[in-house]
Amino acid sequence: MNKPIKKILGNRVLLKTPPLPESKLQLSKEAQESLKEDYLKKLDKLEVYEVGDTVTTIQAGDIVTIPVPSVLNGQKIKLSEELEVCLVSAFDISIVW
Numbered sequence: 310m311n312k313p314i315k316k317i318l319g320n321r322v323l324l325k326t327p328p329l330p331e332s333k334l335q336l337s338k339e340a341q342e343s344l345k346e347d348y349l350k351k352l353d354k355l356e357v358y359e360v361g362d363t364v365t366t367i368q369a370g371d372i373v374t375i376p377v378p379s380v381l382n383g384q385k386i387k388l389s390e391e392l393e394v395c396l397v398s399a400f401d402i403s404i405v406w
Contacts, residue, residue, distance in 0.1 A: 312359065313388050321361040322402065323394040324373070326380065327351045352377050354406060355395075364399045374404040 317323060329348065336344070357371045367373065375397060383395040 314359065317359055317361040318363075319361045320363050320399040322364060322367060322373075322397055322399045323358040323360075323386070324355040324375070324380065324383075324397060325358050326355065326385070326393055326395045328393065349377055352380050355380070358392075358394045361399065367399060367402060367405060372406040373402045374406070375401050376403070 314323075327348070354372050354374055357367055357369050357373055359369050360367050379397050379401040380395055383397040385393055385395055387393045
């Protein structure tokens with residue numbers, strides 16, 4: 310696969326993130342909360358898209374666990390119509406599966 314980025318610098322990691330659920334319908338508060346909870350569950354294990362030049366313990370393709378707030382606060386980068394990644398610190402990753 311031809312990646313649209315040349316290099317990531319430092320202790321940074323790009324994680325593939327699932328798209329946010331969107332609804333064209335107006336949902337109740339309960340339905341919105343349910344969708345949000347389902348989305349947060351999908352953030353439990355994420356695939357590594359690419360790693361920075363100083364990261365040695367994690368590789369592209371690894372499945373990792375990271376605290377959900379780190380993912381939610383990470384910089385979102387849209388690489389293509391179907392691929393959005395999240396830029397996080399490698400130090401936030403706690404488990405490599």
